[in-house]
Structures are given as C-alpha cells and as structure tokens.
Amino acid sequence: MTVRVRVIPCLDVANGRVVKGVNFVDLADAGDPVEQARLYDSMGADELCFLDITASHEDRGTILDIVKRTAEVCFMPVTVGGGVRSAEDARALLLAGADKVAVNSAAVARPEVVADIADRFGSQCVVASVDARRVAEGRWEIFTHGGRRATGIDALEHAARLAQLGAGELLVTSMDGDGTKQGYDLALTRAIADAVSVPVIASGGVGTLDHLVEGVREGHASAVLAASIFHFGQHTIAEAHAALSEAGIAVRHPVTSQPN
C-alpha cells in the first residue's frame, strides 16, 4: 500500500465559533470548534483544518486559544489558516499546537512569506492556499477577500511559485464552487496537482461523496477537504472513507471511538 488519501473536515471559525458560509457570505452558526474537533477526532478524520475566516480584522488570541484547547484533546494533525501574515504568526500557531499553518492572502501580496516560514519551521508545516476562480476556459485567477477581489495573478503560476518557495502542500480552493455543493473544480485541481511535486488538497464545492472520489480520481488530489456534508450530518467520515475505498482509492481504516 501507499500513503492514504486523507479526508479532512474543515471548520470555518469566526468569533471563536464554527460557521459555514455559502460562498463565504451567508453565515450560519454550527457550534463550538473544540467540541467539533473532538467529535471528528473520535470519528477518525485523517486531519482537521481550522480556517479563521475573520482573522484579518479580529483578535488573534481567540484562535490561538481554540488551537491550544484542541491540541489537548485531539490526537490528529491540525492545520490552521486565516490571517497568517508572517513567520511570527505561524510560530504562535505552531506553539499553540497547530501542526501546519495555511497561508492565504499574505502569500498573494508577498509570496516570500512562504519561504520565511518554511526556512524557520520546515516545509512540512506550510500549507499554501490557492484560492481561484475560473476566468476563461482552462484559465484561473487568484482571488482574495473570500473570493470577492480579483488579483490578476494566474493561479497555476502562483501555485508553482508557492511550491518552489517551500510550501509543503497546496490547498486548492475553487471560489466558484465554494458553498455550492456542485463539486470541486476538477480541471483546476488536476492542472495544479500535475504541475507540482507536493501534495494537493482539493477544496470548495463538495455536496456528495462522489465529489470526494472525483477529486482524487480526476483531480489527482492527495487529500479531500469538505465542510457542510460532514457538519450537518449528511455523511460521516467513515462513509467518506468507504466511498473512496469502493472506488479503489487507498484510505485508512481508523479505529473510531466515542468522544472522550
């Protein structure tokens, strides 16, 4: 066997609470982040992702406290993104208990921040976000501010540059697909996954388990991220693993337990 495809539930956090936006705008509260993290840990999630979606304009202490409390009760890898602008921001999250930090807008304005973090803490802990919208057939552009602001930067070039600067992994999110439940942008995911040597996480738009399978089989992703299909009880992590496994994709068989 080889390394397993990872199923990653993503918790969007604002003001210390889990929210899930439809296209990042219409927010609906779905609970306490630490409790949700513990639940996913007990369900056998392969990793967990926290995205602090209001981090750019709110107090950083809230997410650090959530990460610290999560690390005390969860024994799976945790990635934290949102508002990471410098190696110092990354350091604070890593010391609080994050295993990886996702760098988003800051890496658009100043891609070297990826190298700053990788040089100090290792490539393995740097996830670089690639938030893109399709602007023409076979062409995608980087968008910031939750998909509202165009940058004119070509997504494939940006992705290759981030990998070259030392990102250990790329989180590729289709801002067109996010919240729509219509599935990943497979062409985008595949174009990036085939162009870089680091793993790619497919993100944005999952509405069914088939979408997870497509993300790997057609998008060539090493990991699949989803939010609402898990948060609202539509599917369990075990069902996601089973769907991938039935499609011939190597997944692990976690021993699940009750939350403790």
Add this chain to the structure above:
Amino acid sequence: MSIALIDYGAGNLHSVHNALIKAGARDVVLAADGEVVRRAERIVLPGVGAFRACRDGLYSLPGVVEAMGEAVQARGVPFLGICVGMQLLADEGEEFGSHDGLGWVPGSVCRIEPADANIKVPHMGWNDVTPATPHPLIVPGEAYFLHSYHFAATDPAHVLATTDHGGPIVAAVGRDTIVGVQYHPEKSQSYGLSFLSRFLEWRP
C-alpha cells in the same frame, strides 16, 4: 516515574506532552538542562522541521546531549525519538548540508527521491507501519507521517519497521533501549496513543 521530554523548542513539544499524558504518563518534565535528564527514568526527544535546526537546538541545551548519552549507555534508560528526534539518532543528516547527528543508530538521513514522479514529497499522511524485526513496541497499523527526508540505516538489523512511499521507507529504528519512529504517535490517534502506552510500560 519521571519522563524527560527534551525541550529545545521543537514544534511538536506540546502535542507530544499532551499525548504522553493521554497515554497514561503522570510525571512528564520538560527538560532543557542535563540535570533533569540525569534524573529521568525515560527520555523522549521530539522534533519537526529541518535536521540542522533541530540539531542546533538540541546541542544548545547545556549538558543535555551528554546526559542523554550517559542515561542511555550507562543506565539503560528507555529512549524514544520522534520524527526529526528519530532522525537525530543517525550519524549524519543531509538536509541543508551535512551535519552530525547523535550517531546512536548507524545511518544517514537523506531526501526521499521517488523514481515515480507521481509520488509526492513530503510523504504526508497515514501509511502502514510494517514490522521488520520483532520488537515489543512495534505492532502493525496505520500511523501519520510527515517528512521529506528519511533514515537510511547502515545495519538492517536496526530497522524495526518500514512503510512504503514509492519504495520502502524506514518507519522505526532501534537498538538496545533506544527506539526512534519516523511517524508521529502524538498525531496517530488510537494507534499512536497505544504505541506511547507501550513505551511507558516498556522494560527493556
């Protein structure tokens, strides 16, 4: 029973601490000087990131490397290295130039260079732990790996377990009272916590 968790600023220090407590450890002491290590009955060396940065961090702690060596060699204290903490057991690491390791388990640490371009590096995610040599701590299962460099052991007898990522990769090494694991038990849910429990109860 006191467990010295070597504190040289490794990123996974607190996660390992949390996991040791969860696995049943009662007396975990963060150790940043030789005196604490000398009193320890078990030693855990964490580590993530680059070999050289971890090596420099470890060697900057006063008396710690000497005290670890004495504890392991003269007192037979059980020792666990995790990820880069495992790689530091080697003679040398080749990340950002060549740098000496502890030299407790003969071998070197080299970049993973898969022949198949579809194999992604870093090796990131859950993968098999396949026992290679019978050892009370190592059982088959799935653990979380996160690394771009791997341990190339000189003596196959020191390889306790392997995994597969575009070819065999050493998952655990050991000799005498020393064990090093490439995977992260602190991030491997029940598999990792039971591994740590076995280490806490190990009487080599």
